[in-house]
Amino acid sequence: MLINKQEPFERKNNMKAIGTTNLNTQRLILRKIKKEDAESLFSFGILGENLEDATNIINNMVQCNDDPMTFHWALEYEGIAIGRIKGWEVDPHNNFVQLGYDIGVPYRGKGLMTEAVKAVSKYLLKECEFNRVYCMVRESNPASNRVCEKAGMKHEGFLRNHWIQGDGSYTNVHYWGLLSSDI
Ligand SMILES: CC(C)(COP(=O)(O)OP(=O)(O)OC[C@H]1O[C@@H](n2cnc3c(N)ncnc32)[C@H](O)[C@@H]1OP(=O)(O)O)[C@@H](O)C(=O)NCCC(=O)NCCS
Structure with a gap:
């Protein structure tokens, strides 16, 4: 019988749960994330069906800000929040x-997300000591696939018909x- 049993062992290379820390790029x-970000993030269509909805979502996010296993940043540019980036699906075993x-x-199209992805990946790999940072991107999203490429990620696979879409069809995913050893 095959049993996928995790043997206990002394871990010497656990990631560090140090959460979201301020990072500066060029x-x-x-x-x-701050409560005041609700208005701009809603206005850019990044979250919320309406401002009240966005405010509620932001308030929930703010409550997790100091959780050491939360890795979630607002992108502040010229004094306002224009986007966000999050490390999720955190696996502290692997x-x-x-x-x-x-x-x-x-x-x-100004290279801003590439700047953010580079800085956050470096922080996660070097300061938090994760072994791997990864992105899964629909085939139909050339901008995001290009961001991964420009940020120095390796193309590791192509998952055929991986995610189901609103119309019931499946989409391929890069x-x-x-x-950590790549940088
Ligand atoms: C994906 C996303 C984050 C990119 O952010 P961004 O700040 O515009 O990214 P950058 O400017 O750093 O790089 C974008 C690259 O994609 C390219 N690009 C954009 N649209 C493209 C298209 N339709 N076809 C081919 N390339 C395209 C740009 O030319 C640029 O590449 P270049 O520097 O070689 O010219 C942004 O489009 C976005 O928020 N999209 C909606 C949310 C989303 O898709 N999130 C990712 C889910 S996996």
């Missing part, structure tokens, strides 16, 4: 974390990864 301040991100339409 043009961005990456910082914890030391990997998935990245998700979103930036307002007026700010796209799998990108960056290892």
Whole structure:
């Protein structure tokens, strides 16, 4: 019989649960989400069906700000929050974390998300000591696939018909990864 049993062993390379820390890039301040971000993030279509909804979502996010296993940043540019980036699907056993991100339409195509992905990946791999940061991106999202490529991730796989869509059809997904040993 095959049993996938995890043998107990002394771990010497656990990721560090140090949560969201301020990071600066050339043009961005990456910082914890603030209550005041609701208006701009809603106005850019990043979250919420309406401002009240966005405010509720932001309030829930703010409550998690100091959780050491939360890795979630607002992208502040010229004094306002224009997007966000989050390390989620955190796996503290295998030391990997998935990245998700979103930036307002007026700010796209300026290289800003690539800047954020590079800074956050470096923080997660070098300061938090994850072994792997990865992104899963629909085939139909060339901008996001390009961000992964420009951020130095390796193209590790192509998952056929991986995610179901609103109309019931399935979409192919690119799998990108960056290892601590890559940087
Ligand atoms: C994906 C996203 C975060 C990119 O952010 P961004 O700040 O515009 O990214 P960058 O400017 O750093 O890079 C975008 C790259 O994609 C390219 N690109 C954009 N649209 C493209 C298209 N339709 N076809 C091909 N390339 C495209 C840009 O030209 C740029 O590449 P370049 O620098 O070689 O010219 C942004 O479009 C977004 O928030 N989209 C909606 C949410 C989303 O898709 N999130 C990711 C889910 S996996």
